[in-house]
Amino acid sequence: MACTTNAFFLSLSSKPNAKLSSDFSPNSSDFFVRLNKPAKVSLRSSSYGELNPGRVALSRQSGLRGRICSKATKMMDQSVGEKSSKSPTIVEVDLGNRSYPIYIGSGLLDQHELLQKHVNGKKVLVVTNTTIAPLYLDKVVDALTKGNPNVSVENVILPDGEMYKNMDTLMKVFDKAIESRLDRRCTFVALGGGVIGDMCGFAAASFLRGVNFIQIPTTVMAQVDSSVGGKTGINHPLGKNLIGAFYQPQCVLIDTDTLETLPDRELASGLAEVIKYGLIRDAEFFEWQEKNMEKLIARDPNALAYAIKRSCENKAEVVSLDEKEGGLRATLNLGHTFGHAIETGFGYGQWLHGEAIAAGMVMAVDMSYRLGWIDSSIVKRVNDILLRAKLPTAPPETMTVEMFKSVMSVDKKVADGLLRLILLKGPLGNCVFTGEYDRKALDDTLSAFCKS
Amino acid sequence: MACTTNAFFLSLSSKPNAKLSSDFSPNSSDFFVRLNKPAKVSLRSSSYGELNPGRVALSRQSGLRGRICSKATKMMDQSVGEKSSKSPTIVEVDLGNRSYPIYIGSGLLDQHELLQKHVNGKKVLVVTNTTIAPLYLDKVVDALTKGNPNVSVENVILPDGEMYKNMDTLMKVFDKAIESRLDRRCTFVALGGGVIGDMCGFAAASFLRGVNFIQIPTTVMAQVDSSVGGKTGINHPLGKNLIGAFYQPQCVLIDTDTLETLPDRELASGLAEVIKYGLIRDAEFFEWQEKNMEKLIARDPNALAYAIKRSCENKAEVVSLDEKEGGLRATLNLGHTFGHAIETGFGYGQWLHGEAIAAGMVMAVDMSYRLGWIDSSIVKRVNDILLRAKLPTAPPETMTVEMFKSVMSVDKKVADGLLRLILLKGPLGNCVFTGEYDRKALDDTLSAFCKS
CATH class of the missing domain: 1.20.1090.10 (Dehydroquinate synthase-like - alpha domain)
Structure with missing residues (x-):
């Protein structure tokens, strides 16, 4: 490098x-x-539980049309990283009738009802890649089908890497979907990092002019940024993400356990977007990162879970205020x-x-x-x-x-x-x-x- | 055949x-x-002018959320086909903040302000094919640029025919758009029949996640059906229109003079969709066709103009009621x-x-x-x-x-x-x-x- x-x-x-x-x-x-300045945004304390006085409220409502809220059984920052079968932290992306939840927590792929309640039809296509398939595909198929015999799951395994985020690879998804006789009531599931999420999302937006899809991001990059907000697309040889659609998922499911298999370089890559949120709109979060960067690099589960949640909150708020990137959303770039x-x-x-x-x-x-x-x-x-x-x-x-x-x-x-x-x-x-x-x-x- | x-x-x-x-x-x-039955739909007479008692009101409002209205300087059926520089007949597609007009009339490509008022940015890409380009491309470029020196127009000329309605051809549109440095404020113009309209519309929906587009249909098929309602897409080897988007244009401009160069077989092809409207929802229109089919085949301008307008009214009403094909819109198929x-x-x-x-x-x-x-x-x-x-x-x-x-x-x-x-x-x-x-x-x- x-x-x-x-x-x-x-x-x-x-x-x-x-x-x-x-x-x-x-x-x-x-x-x-300057939305992060308290004078410009009405911050409302959550009534859901104890707040860490050192950071902004977990639930806050802006004075504009956007709203995010976080619900959790325990609201201590430390809770979201614990490995147990407890309720997930939920960050809601508020987009009217296209609103959806982001579930964050450890062991969420073992909580089958979370995924299953967002699958409408009888057929699911899991889109993943050669790296992730051996690690998590079986687990996701189990999560979709356990106790749910009416659902059949197909999969398409794409080559791994940004260089494959192109029209040729996208066509493989369409080929598989059509060969599998998927119809408008089917659901596409993106299992992987940002490349998989972007391609699967665009495929879902375009297949039969739009079918349901679910994001299961497995990298920090995808969990804190690309899986949230509905930007989908592929690259053109002359530029990144030049072909795509704004298309929102039914839900985003972030099982933080999937980070255990993430390479160090990928981990660091995702932290770039975490740092970005601090710089553009959340100084307090930046200061937290300055205190906790070594914990993040060492994969301290609590630190990672907090960074993911706080990043999703920032992203969800911006997307709620400006879904189609009229202005504010561009600042995420x-x-x-x-x-x-x-x-x-x-x-x-x-x-x-x-x-x-x-x-x-x-x-x-x-x-x-x-x-x-x-x-x-x-x-x-x-x-x-x-x-x-x-x-x-x-x-x-x-x-x-x-x-x-x-x-x-x-x-x-x-x-x-x-x-x-x-x-x-x-x-x-x-x-x-x-x-x-x-x-x-x-x-x-x-x-x-x-x-x- | x-x-x-x-x-x-x-x-x-x-x-x-x-x-x-x-x-x-x-x-x-x-x-x-059974929307066409008076007992089920509230039909309201237009106050815009004289009505031909032999047909439904030019302006009618359904009891549901949809609405169409037709405005014209003269409301006699015969008026829309006359070749002069008069105001066009307008059929409005009512889709809230994505509503748009369908302009119908003779000589509309000579009324430059009609097109120009729907172009927002400084760059336009005209997408057309090898058959239509020699006939109408210069005229459309004139219509876009006359008295409007700030606008520059690029074009991409695709091979003509349904067999080219595929991903390879679509990529040529993206290639041209990117090479021409088009940005989010550009406008794509579809100049041609249904294949061009569907491909250009999907390209506009996907380029930079969505740019403006305008339909200038030049076949009966496109004028009475495919250019209205926002269905865009391409074929897959295994099925028609399996990849696409719902994406509405800024306007549809139907210059009935473009039919003068339409081959007989193409003319007849378009009439199939005209007949369809009568069968599914407009018995009176079907009866009019039974009386006037020889006029239509003989390209009587008044008969053609009336058939186009009445078809657009039917299509606009259905699309307004059910844009994303939840049910009603499927009947158009x-x-x-x-x-x-x-x-x-x-x-x-x-x-x-x-x-x-x-x-x-x-x-x-x-x-x-x-x-x-x-x-x-x-x-x-x-x-x-x-x-x-x-x-x-x-x-x-x-x-x-x-x-x-x-x-x-x-x-x-x-x-x-x-x-x-x-x-x-x-x-x-x-x-x-x-x-x-x-x-x-x-x-x-x-x-x-x-x-x-």
């Missing part, structure tokens, strides 16, 4: 005319996101425009998604600092926490300015030719999604991180 | 135990559709399950869609009669009008019972293994969508129309 950690500091030292703007008030031409360029330019599958996003976040933070929108202390904290999470803090050395610009020009956030970016602005936990920035800052950031 | 007209009468003479049920009251287990089997089994592109649907409708009507659900006079009238429209009234001789059964088993209307069909039941203009029928009637119909 070609990963240098020097480029970042080089870029800072070569940064001309850097100054920190003292004005953090919303600029009328920017889409300024901090570092992703740079990161997608790395994934596309460097070849899908060379770097994991979270690795590319980590480097991309460093570049977005660098650019935010060049624009004078954040303090240097944030720059340092971002770099430090990514290093502790064993993530890259600069793009691969083979990436050129031209490669970045070429891929970034087809980013989904381009509007009428203008590239909009998510950049940090103000105190930790605040960001903007804007096309109004000094182009020189972008050029300077690209130059600082690329050799040519 | 392998088209026999004898099988139909053969099937009738071999029909065992046929009797006409005298009970047309809704069966609780059926989905019984009279004859389509048999017809899709012909298209798939006989090879895409051998028969035109409407030709297969015509034979399929004859089979559905035959089966309805075998079940005792309709009078023999309806059987005869259907056969007669299809012959006058120069359409097939039996499947190709190469179709076998096994071929029908194999394709019909993957039809989108199969639910938990049960094939539901649209069948006529009661007086002319009434149908049911049901899985509750005597399997023997289906077997007998298939046997009657197939040599093996």
